[in-house]
Amino acid sequence: MEPLHGRYLRPFGLNRTLVVLGLRSIAVLGGLVGMAGIVDSHTHLHSFALKGVLDETLEAAAEAGLERLVTVGTDTDDWDFYADLAERYSQIDYTVGIHPCHVEADWEDAFSLIEPFWSRAGKPVALGEIGLDRFHLPRNDEAAAKEIFALQVAACEAQLQLAKQLDAPVVIHSRGAFEECVELIDASGVDWTKVVFHCFSEGPGEMKQLLDRGGFGSFTGVITFKNAESVREAAKLQGLDRLMIETDAPYLAPMPKRGKPNEPAYLAYTATYCAELFGVSPEEFAEKTTGRAKAFYSLG
Numbered sequence: 001m002e003p004l005h006g007r008y009l010r011p012f013g014l015n016r017t018l019v020v021l022g023l024r025s026i027a028v029l030g031g032l033v034g035m036a037g038i039v040d041s042h043t044h045l046h047s048f049a050l051k052g053v054l055d056e057t058l059e060a061a062a063e064a065g066l067e068r069l070v071t072v073g074t075d076t077d078d079w080d081f082y083a084d085l086a087e088r089y090s091q092i093d094y095t096v097g098i099h100p101c102h103v104e105a106d107w108e109d110a111f112s113l114i115e116p117f118w119s120r121a122g123k124p125v126a127l128g129e130i131g132l133d134r135f136h137l138p139r140n141d142e143a144a145a146k147e148i149f150a151l152q153v154a155a156c157e158a159q160l161q162l163a164k165q166l167d168a169p170v171v172i173h174s175r176g177a178f179e180e181c182v183e184l185i186d187a188s189g190v191d192w193t194k195v196v197f198h199c200f201s202e203g204p205g206e207m208k209q210l211l212d213r214g215g216f217g218s219f220t221g222v223i224t225f226k227n228a229e230s231v232r233e234a235a236k237l238q239g240l241d242r243l244m245i246e247t248d249a250p251y252l253a254p255m256p257k258r259g260k261p262n263e264p265a266y267l268a269y270t271a272t273y274c275a276e277l278f279g280v281s282p283e284e285f286a287e288k289t290t291g292r293a294k295a296f297y298s299l300g
């Protein structure tokens with residue numbers, strides 16, 4: 001193990017070593033892992049505000065070394081809250097978009113509210129998350145499932161056209177619909193270098209399709225799961241220089257917190273795991289992934 005700096009606890013393997021001791025190590029020994037200078041490129045802070053724990057959550061994130069967070073819009077419920085949050089906190093940026101699981105028959109009403117966000121002083125850093133989700137469709141009503149999926153396609157197409165018009169980066173949510181998402185983006189004429197498939201949970205074959213087009217995949221705690229070997233292969237195929245990491249909190253906590261509610265601070269577990277996966281120091285890992293996230297979302 002090479003010498004490491006900062007608060008750094010190897011969360012995996014037999015060698016659980018606390019490298020730097022000091023006053024803060026008490027917090028580390030309490031179970032919090034840190035990596036200085038990382039960016040949570042996809043999180044949902046609304047859930048923490050609803051629980052009344054937003055301040056503590058942001059404090060824990062700062063303690064864990066997070067320097068920026070991109071909080072991702074899913075519906076009219078959270079867009080204004082995020083715009084306001086980004087104005088109040090210098091470390092927070094936001095996106096606006098209709099998540100496929102929030103597409104209703106009247107989605108066009110919500111859609112008409114998206115573009116005005118780009119006239120605000122504090123603009124969204126991307127349009128999203130948008131896309132297609134087969135996983136949450138009704139399971140015992142084929143006709144209803146088909147109808148909802150058609151609405152998802154229509155809402156995704158409209159939002160892709162808007163992203164093209166605004167020249168905005170796009171955050172794609174794709175669950176059980178990778179090929180269809182790729183086809184929709186191809187057909188839209190959106191600049192693929194502005195597209196990220198967030199929570200990339202496919203394999204190297206799918207990653208190659210993104211790379212061939214200039215697109216990106218960003219990775220959640222799923223990459224730390226034991227059975228996620230093909231996800232790790234996809235991350236390696238993309239390479240460290242193109243990598244972005246995210247929590248997607250409050251969902252998908254990384255090991256060793258799997259199954260618990262996730263929070264931005266836990267990004268440090270994913271970052272620590274990935275630094276080892278790529279065989280680089282925490283400093284190099286943070287520098288590369290933060291540079292990529294800042295470039296993709298034009299974070300000032």
Ligand SMILES: [Zn+2]
Pocket residue numbers: 129172173174198199
């Ligand atoms: Zn998503």
Ligand SMILES: [Zn+2]
Pocket residue numbers: 042043044072129248
């Ligand atoms: Zn999300």
